[in-house]
Amino acid sequence: EEEKAQIKAREIQEEAEARELAAKIEGVILQFSAKAGEGGKLFGSITGKEICDELAKVTGIVVDKKKLDLPEPVKTTGKHTVKVHLYPGVAADFTLEVTAAAE
Template sequence: MKIILRKDVATLGDAGEVVTVKNGYANNYLIPQGFAIRATEGTLKALETEKKQQAHKIEQRRKEARELSAKIEQMTLNISTKAGESGKLFGTVTSGDIADALKAQGVEIDRRKIQLEAPIKALGKYEAVAKIYMDIAAKLNIVVGAEGAEAVETAEAPEAGE
């Protein structure tokens, strides 16, 4: 009997595949358990249209991911945090902090998709990778600065002009 798998079955194949199995196996186990449906002309046509729709959705998501990747790679994330005089941070900059900085600039990415090469524990420039969709990733440029540094720089600027 020809059947269409609805779920992955280790011994038969992946969901969406058309396979031939013995009648008893299909009627007594696969179909009642919801692992498969009978392969009729109608179900085969429905399977083809579903595959086309999924391919279209995947292509659409890939296009959106490429656009988002290009947008992210043009950004520079400025993260301010508390730091000591030697430039060492009190704590670390995590992927959650980077995700929050991206969200502030209008881009929402899950923190688990941001990969750091090493923990950020000092002031400076860093790079990270954000996995956006399947094989599409974006390089993040991150600048970590001290929280009080902006206030000190702006306070010193007027004095120099006088």
């Protein structure tokens, strides 16, 4: 019984921490510059790992790339909205702004 109470308290704590992190991540804009060709198509792509690394650099929050809602790497310039799942029922959206790198 006491063990159940401890588990419940820990879950409440983890959810509260996840909501706090979500508030810090929500609305963040990450800037990426990559070589691009005609029509804004990138030569290569921006991967989940690169996004997580940049998110950590900008916000100080380390997120596992598996928690990103990113079905495939980003391959075009422009704005891309990415969702990160921090805890069951707790997620945050942030934006990637991808520009073509100057030659």
